[in-house]
Amino acid sequence: MKRIGFLSFGHYQDVPGSKVLTASDALKQTIELAVAAEELGVDGAYVRVHHFAPQLASPFPLLAAMGARTSRIELGTGVIDMRYENPLYMAEDAAAADLISDGRLQLGLSRGSPETALQGYRSFGYRAPEGQTDADVAREKTAIFRAAIDQAGVAHADPAMxxxxxxxLAIEPQSPGLSRRIWWGSGSRATARWTAEQGMNLMSSTLLVEDTGVPFDELQAEQIQIFRDAWVEAGHDFEPRVSVSRSIIPLVTDEDRHFFGLRAQADSKDQVGRLEGTMARFGRSFIGEPDVIAEQLAADAAVQAADTVLVTVPNQLGVDFNASLLESIVxxxxxxxxWR
Structure with a gap:
């Protein structure tokens, strides 16, 4: 049995056809979609985090609100760009949101992806010290964050107070168990191995920042196997989880066919291109009749290797459309x- 979640990028834009015109719309509709998804039996509600763009940006108020309105569904991120974060303040926010949801947070972190701002994290007051890369900074902040949510002392006590x-002193509040529900958004086989060595769960999207010439699902399945093998070698004392993201659009209603029918063939193959100076492979979309999609997904090596599938949703079409999409998948x- 696989867990099924949705992943929303939270786009908002005042353009014809959009049902998400403002940031308020994006936030409130994400909460409503989480409620609807839980009622449908979906297992997870995840949000993407971007800065300097008309998309979801600050996840913890949203996750806390989703937690207050739901009771069962997992709540997560896919992913938080650690270059922008104060790890101790983030540890407080994460613990608070996890406590509100009674321990349902699943936090995906990463070094971050290409963005609209040029080194936007510098505007937040952060920059890599001499000799360190963006990846070094993200990993160092992640280590501090993980220690903080695992009760490490981080500030000297003032005896007078x-x-x-x-x-x-450790940060407060603490939320027991959260430290085992941290994921790393990995885009390569090498970072998958590092993720396992660090004891984090693996989150892999529809993009890999490497290309060996094999289909996307096979390369991603290799990434997952490297992660699992490295996890065993590291000797961690709990079972890891692995998620993959997929764009899945079953064509069930006339509305589905209106919006996505013409894309069924155009988006049916992997894409290969350059991203930030390196070759990258983008996974295909799955658009079509439900039985056809099911057969294609059953043959997807990475989907079969993962325990969780996150479905990227076209959030600008509104809550009702996306709830219907998730219902068709379930x-x-x-x-x-x-999967069921």
Whole structure:
């Protein structure tokens, strides 16, 4: 049985056809979609985080609100760009949101992806020290964040304010168990191995920043196997999780066919191109009749290797359309693909 979640980028734009005109619309509709998804039996509600763009940006108020309105569904990110984060303040926010949801957070972190701002994290007050890369900074902040949510002392106590207590103080609040629900957004086989060595769950999207000439799903399945092998070698004391993202649009209603029917063939193949100076492979979309999609997904090597599939949703079409899309996946695609 696979967990099925949705992943929303939270786009908003005041253009013809959009049902998400403002940031307020994007935030409130994401909450409503999480509620609807839980009622449909979907397992996860995940949000993408971008800065300097008309998309979802600050995840923790949103995750807390989603947690307050739901009771079962997992709530997560895919992913938070750690270059922009204060890891201790983030640890406080994450713990608070996790406590509100009774321990349902699944936090995906990463070095970040190409963005509209040129080194936008510098405007947030952060820059890589001499000799360090963006990836170094993201990994260092992640280590601090993970230690903080695992009760590490991070600030010296002031005896004058603590009744004579000395030593290091941990951040508050703490949310037990959150440290095992941290994921790393990995875009390559090498970072998959590093993720396993660090003891984080693996989150892999529809983009890999390498290309060996094999189909996307096979390359991603190799990435997953490298992760699992490295996890065993590292000797961690709990079972890891692996998620992959897919664009899945079952054509069930006339509205589905109106918006996506013409894309069924155009988006049916991988794409290869250059991204930030390196070759990258983008995974195909799955658009068509539910039984056809189910057969294609059943043959997808990476989907079969993962325990969680995150479905990227066209959020600007509104809550009702996306709830209908998720219902079609749960009712028709998942059973036929052997996920349920």
């Amino acid at each position: 603590t009744g004579g207590q000395t030593g290091l 009712k028709y695609v998942a059973p036929a693909a052997g």
